[in-house]
Amino acid sequence: MTAYSAVTREVVRDLERLLGAHNVAVDPEKLASYSRDEVGLQFWDREYRAEVLVFPESTGHVSAVLAYADSRRIPVTPRGAGTGLSGGAVPAFGGIVMAFDRMNRILDIDLENLTITAEPGVVTAEIQAAAARHGLEYVGDPCSGDASFIGGNVAENAGGNKVIKYGTTGANVLALEVVLPSGKVTWFGGKRRKDVTGLNLVHLIVGSEGILGVVTRVVLKLVPRQEKVVDLLVPFSTVEEAIALVPRVMREVKLIPSSLEFMDRNSLSIVSRYLGSRLPYQEAGAHLIIQLEGNDEEVLSDQYERVGDLCFENGALEVFVADNRNFRDQIWKTRKNIAEAIIVLYTKYAKEDLVVPTSKIPSLLESVSEACRRYSLEAVNYGHVGDGNIHVNLLVDESCEDWHEAIEGARRDLYLATRELGGTLSGEHGIGLKRKAYLGMFLDDTQLEIIRGIKRVFDPNLILNPGKIVDL
Ligand SMILES: Cc1cc2nc3c(=O)[nH]c(=O)nc-3n(C[C@H](O)[C@H](O)[C@H](O)COP(=O)(O)OP(=O)(O)OC[C@H]3O[C@@H](n4cnc5c(N)ncnc54)[C@H](O)[C@@H]3O)c2cc1C
Structure with missing residues (x-):
């Protein structure tokens, strides 16, 4: 393991000289808030804390800080808005957090x-x-x-x-x-x-x-920009019916929707608790949001009618056409707030980001149910069903003491099932700190060595965001 230098007063003074004192911070509250992302502090077995924050205003500032840190072997963790869901912006080895709030033009x-x-x-x-x-x-x-x-x-x-x-x-x-x-x-x-x-x-x-x-x-x-947008909100009794529709839309209506999103019953229940509003058929087994876009009103309405017919053929309980701003906003507000609802309403959870071939989604969700039964968990499943990317959220009862054990057991079982189904560990949230220990389940030694080799070429002194994706 690489030994890193600590951030001393002298280092802080040097950084202030490089960037100006107003672009450097060591105030403990600020350090704490810039040391976490949306994984949630409770997920980690220890506290990770930056030693100093820098707010570069230019490429020149970034270059100066990196050259300085590299020469002193001080770790640097880049940070955006901290909305990441893999611990990527968490400073695993302390050091400098480089935040981009002021490079915003x-x-x-x-x-x-x-x-x-x-x-x-x-x-x-x-x-x-x-x-x-x-x-x-x-x-x-x-x-x-x-x-x-x-x-x-x-x-x-x-x-x-x-x-x-x-x-x-x-x-x-x-x-x-x-x-x-x-x-x-x-x-x-x-x-x-x-x-x-x-x-x-x-x-x-x-x-x-x-x-x-x-x-x-x-x-x-x-x-x-396409001028006309229509969202269809389609409740189904079962997840299977909803998923079976996905390839049929593309094959039989011969179009690629601009969005094809999925929400299970638990997703709607949790987000409606959070937002205090409900979508129609709230208790249905699954809802799809199918978004179509175009510039010709007639073509678009012909397309959504054909998609609607196909939905009914596939067992849809109803097809709601959101062709006005208010209903569309309500649908997307619901979809976009599920992740936030979990973060706000629960403290003990793991948000997973699995991807499988689309046809395997029902099997994946069956494995999720099995894991929940085995470890006494509850699951909320939603996501980008058109991409086979399901956000499986494993929730633990607040009274459970040994919740990390239950979560890790369920994660391992789910990853094994995902691999069996031809899927992978993360579709969009990344590996970061959170999924690093499981990367070897999906990539072989040759692949991991290639990643380590590339890291060493770019960063021979291993100062940039150490502790993420792979260990060196
Ligand atoms: C409610 C919610 C909904 C979300 N929905 C989605 C979604 O639909 N799709 C999706 O993909 N993700 C989603 N995410 C995850 C997250 O928002 C994305 O990963 C996002 O791209 C992270 O951006 P950020 O600026 O917050 O990055 P951060 O969390 O600050 O950092 C993420 C990673 O990027 C690195 N980084 C940041 N800036 C730079 C830079 N300038 N140069 C090099 N590295 C840098 C950091 O070191 C870290 O590894 C969601 C998160 C939340 C909380």
Whole structure:
């Protein structure tokens, strides 16, 4: 294990010289709040705490701090908005937390090349809004988009609600400015749609969870904004009926919805407790949200009628057409608040992020029920069903003392079942600190050694976000 240097008063003074005193903080409350993400403190078996916070205002600041930390072997953990669900922004070895709150400018909207260039601390929803003002769309749409930063989205290769049609964050990143742990600044990619010049280093950085380099500028693809959007809310008696619909929509109506989301009965029950509102057929076994978009009203209404017919053929209890703002907002508010409802209403839980081939979702959910029976847990299942990505939330009764044991037992059983079904450990929330111990169940020794080798090439002194994804 690498020995790291502590952050002394002298280090703090040096950082203040590099960034200005107003961009450096050691106040204990601030240190605590910038040392956690949305995994929740109770999940960890110890407290992780930054020793100093830095708030760079420019690429030059990032470069100066990294070069300094590298020369002194001080760990640096990059941090976006801290909405991560894998402990990625938690400073596992203390040291410096580098927070991007003050690198929050949109630098350029290029209407000739349909791109937007931003600093890493811009909130995802601000990127969406800026594109919309020009009749364009940034299609990255994680449910945390009102808070998460674009740098965090890139580092996690965030998914969200539109992946089925437009791909994950990575599919929409054209170029990145990256500062390596040595302090060297480089660009990967460019404002171009094709590039096979050398290896694809843009997509090595995307999803690398801040262990290879620090992203300081992001160039994203924009697409024309579709003028008409319709959401169908479709309750089914059983999960099986709901899931069987997914490939039929694409095969038989011959379209890819812009969203295809799933919520089980427990999801609706918990989110309605949190929001104090209910969706129709609240007690149904499963609800799907199917979003269609286009520019031609007639074409769109023909499409949603065909999808609606197919829903009824598949046993839908009703098909609600949300073609007005209020109902659409209610549906999406419900869907987007499930994760938050769990965080607020429970203290003992694990939020999982499993992916299986879509046809295997019912089998996965059967394994979830078995694990819950075995360990006396309750599950809330929802997610991006069009991508086979189910957020399985294992909830423990508040009175349970040995809850970590129950959770770990259930996680292991579920991971084994997921592997059997041809699935994997995380679809969009990442490995970070939370899932690291289980990575070996899904990647073999050769693959793990390749990851370690790449880490050593980028970060020979192992200062950048140590303790994440793999141990070295
Ligand atoms: C209610 C809720 C809903 C969510 N919904 C979704 C969803 O639909 N889809 C989805 O994919 N995720 C979702 N998430 C998870 C989370 O929001 C995403 O992973 C998001 O992309 C994290 O962004 P952040 O700015 O909060 O990053 P943080 O949590 O601060 O950091 C995440 C990782 O990125 C690294 N990082 C941050 N900035 C940089 C940088 N500039 N350079 C290099 N590394 C960096 C950090 O070191 C860390 O490893 C949800 C979370 C919550 C709480």
